[in-house]
Amino acid sequence: MNNKIGSDLILDRMMSLHPKVIDLTLDRVWTLLNALDNPERKLPPVIHIAGTNGKGSTQAMIRAGLEAAGKTVHAYTSPHLARFHERIRLAGELITEAHLTEVLDECYRANDGANITYFEITTCAALLAFAQTPADYTLLEVGLGGRLDATNVIDQPALTIITPVSMDHESFLGDTIAKIAGEKAGIIKRGVPCVVGPQHEDAMEVIEAQAARLGAPLLAYGQHWHVSEDRGRLVYQDETGLLDLDLPNLPGQHQVQNAGAALAALRHLNMPEAAFDGAVQNAYWPARMQHLKGTSLNDLAPQTDLWLDGGHNPAAGEALALHLRGLTKRPTYLICGMLNTKDVRGYLRPLAGVADHLTAISIPGETNTLSAADTETAARDVGLTATQAESVESALRQIAETQPQARVLICGSLYLAGHVLRQIG
DSSP states (O other): OOOOOHHHHHHHHHHHHHSSSSOOOOOOHHHHHHHTGGGGGGSOEEEEOOOOSSSHHHHHHHHHHHHHOOOOOEEEEESSSSOOGGGEETTTOOOOOOHHHHHHHHHHHTTTTTTOHHHHHHHHHHHHHHHHHHEEEEEEESSSSSTSEEEEOOSSSSSEEEEEOOOOOOOHHHSSHHHHHHHHHHOOOTOEEEEEOOHHHHHHHHHHHHHHHTOEEEEEBBEEEEOOOOOEEEEEEEEEEEEEOOSSSSOTTTTHHHHHHHHHHHHHHHOOOHHHHHHHHHHTTTSSSSEEETTTTTSSSTTTTTEOOOOOOOHHHHHHHHHHHHHHOOOOOEEEOOOOOOOOOOHGGGGGTSEEEEOOOOOTTTBBOHHHHHHHHHHHHOOOEEOOOOOHHHHHHHHHOOTTTTTEEEOHHHHHHHHHHHHHO
């Protein structure tokens, strides 16, 4: 029995339009956008966000801030976790099934069977939906890199943002921080201000050089704005003055820096004070240290403190380890599944100092999953005690038998996080 709905069927057809999942170029996107009468030229003011870590959280905080100021906001993000509809938010609401089916079908027909990747054609569908729906702002999150990403088709955004750059997707973006930063800096546009989060020195040098070439004013962390935690408060300061705010409702010390970039953006857009409170208090971003208390999965081990996180690169591992160190002491167990394209040892190495044990699993239904055996080996290589399990559920039951009150973190991949979120409904 096939339970797929209209948009699923069109998305399946779109998967077959190009033999490669990733093939970075803008030519195919420009061709399709021209066939669609250039919806990218009809959008509300665009804020374009690139970076290795923190893009989604920063976008979520900016959206929460703008909405607290009474603005309506389109938002585009990827990948989705449970349903494709999560990628496209129109004036604050997830796109409806009817509207999604309509814009996907229009893009499929306009593309007329030409080679185009899944991400490229679905990005065009998002831009088409945004152009058809009134709003005050459009938030676009880069899918991969920046310079040749399908979102990089806006001539004059209102603002660009580059969150921290670190090593990830080296086979597509380059094998050094500087090369990767060069790809991210490809979203900088002539004369358009760019908010820059904390950066490695090599990355900052590349970003500054690109901004100088294009006459793009930088609003850079450590130079033009500062943010820190002070006595349980978030303190942000720039030339306009100081903000003393609640800590971000998104858990993790790294979210303080993400909040700083969001606040810098909101300040530049001249938003009222309500926007700053809204950014730190109202943001929602699933699978970023998301508490699963009270879910059906938590029912399998009701005394555990159960969390979910989709971070998957070394910088994410460091951020997670820092956050876990700051929590009340409690036996900490990881249930981990990763893709075979990721630096698994780089991700796990910082976690070896804070986790008591790792249970390795393969990501269900994912062809590029790292095997549980390989994840177990990698964990042991970095100093973690490790075992394997057939599934998240069996891993959780095993932990509950020996450490019923453990803190349990399901981690390693957004694809694993999506599987978990679909399972719990």
